[in-house]
Amino acid sequence: MAGNAVMDARPVTAVPDTLSGNPAGDSLAAPRPVMPTTSHPPLYAAIDLGSSNCRLLVARPYHDGFKVIDAFSRVVRLGEGVREKGYLCQAAMDRAIEALKVCSKKLRKHPGAKLRAVATEACRTAQNRDEFVQQVFNETGIELKIINPDEESRLALQACSALLDERPYAVVFDIGGGSTEICWIKVDNQGQTECIETLSMPCGVLCLTERYAGIKQRRERFEAMRTEIRDRLRDFASRNCCADILDDGKVQMVGTSGTVTTFCGIALGLERYERHKVDGSDLRFDDAERVTELLLRMEADKCKGHPCIGNQRAELMDAGAAIFAAIRDIWPLATLKVADRGLREGILVDLMRADGHAIDPCDARRHTVSHIPANP
Structure with a gap:
């Protein structure tokens, strides 16, 4: 950056x-x-x-x-x-x-x-x-x-870098309310990261929900949102030759947003949202597809009453699911790492380091990993 x-x-x-x-x-x-x-x-x-x-x-x-x-x-x-x-x-x-x-x-x-x-x-x-x-x-x-978007992406990446493994490339994304940021990252042998390119799309869960409110049929609305995001991502992925190295196992993905953490909480079957069980967990793409279908079939009242969703975020979940689905369409990996951390953690690391504290992002706000059982 x-x-x-x-x-x-x-x-x-x-x-x-x-x-x-x-x-x-x-x-x-x-x-x-x-x-x-x-x-x-x-x-x-x-x-x-x-x-x-x-x-x-x-x-x-x-x-x-x-x-x-x-x-x-x-x-x-x-x-x-x-x-x-x-x-x-x-x-x-x-x-x-x-x-x-x-x-x-x-x-x-x-x-x-x-x-x-x-x-x-x-x-x-x-x-x-x-x-x-x-x-x-x-x-x-x-x-x-x-x-601006570059600084927003830098802070989110700083918070999430501890979750990256030894694979040389990474897609790190943050689905927000007003925008979605995508970072294409290079990871060296020492775990240091270099942001090759950042894309900030003016498509977050709030503005996307508002823009597609006129489409009354729920699945049609979901697919329309998914198509828009997928189209916006294609040039970015093409410029960075992402497709050329996906099959070589060199690409990893980290997602930080309320959408992704909610998906993980639902996949884990949590009776209430627990950060320490979500942050750092691996979410399989097939489980993400299963949760997407569950959400699209869920009645509004049931969605609002779900312990990992709640009343205030329920109506935004379809847009979040559409953005998340489009990202998986463009980068068809098997799993992603879920990060319940973002700008706040990145800011804290910045402030502490500026005062001379030796903050290692790997140890910042430690997490335990929960494992989602495989579907039978």
Whole structure:
């Protein structure tokens, strides 16, 4: 990734009373760090405000990784209607700001935490993004920075690189609410990664659901979404000669998104979603096909009541399944590695390393692997 991929990478510091800072620019004084008064390692915090979700993670360095101290996640649908109207609607902004107020309240419980808060596709494309960023600061004290697709991909890859094995190439993808990022990766003998090319498609689960809402027949709608994504991916795969090396066993795949983790949870038969059982698991493509069929036949009420889906995400699952299916169509491998980690973890690794902590992504937010039983 280009070194100047982030629009403003300067981390800010959460101040216990005011979370002071200023989103207007660097000409004003930066917030003063508040040093912890205990002997504990310093705290770091990451906020990821996406088109669909608002997420917070607070952690401190622990051995060669980090230990999560606090977390928060809420569906806010900030990107609702952005593709059609070109701006963030007031209801969506209100939902996002309410969630960010919860984040701000949590951060006040962790004085001295160094914070970086980022926004992605919904804010990238909205005409009123600057006004929203200013409103967020005014009402929550959080200094929100909008990052571009390259930086978004870099952070996600940094979080997921621990899940890569010795195979020399990898497809790493992140299905978001407003966009989907695909990275074609080269992995060297020491496990170091080089991003050969990144594709950011303006097709996430939220905007795709809105765009195809006029097709009433569910399977027809699913196939239409799948076809669009497949068509968008073909040139990218062709440019990188992906098909030439698939049969040689040199390509691996890592998926990080709510869609993929939900698929894995369903395939595992979890009675409630458990991150430690999902993160790092291998999901076979035939199990992904089985879950896809299950979802397409599932009634709306049953989908909302499923412990791995829930009411807020149920109507977005068909779009996520379509994007996921198209990716498998283009790269017909046997399995993929499931990552319940993403921008927040990537941000935390960045912040900790910048302060001299020897963070190894392999040890960051350790996982245990669950094995999905083979179908009879």
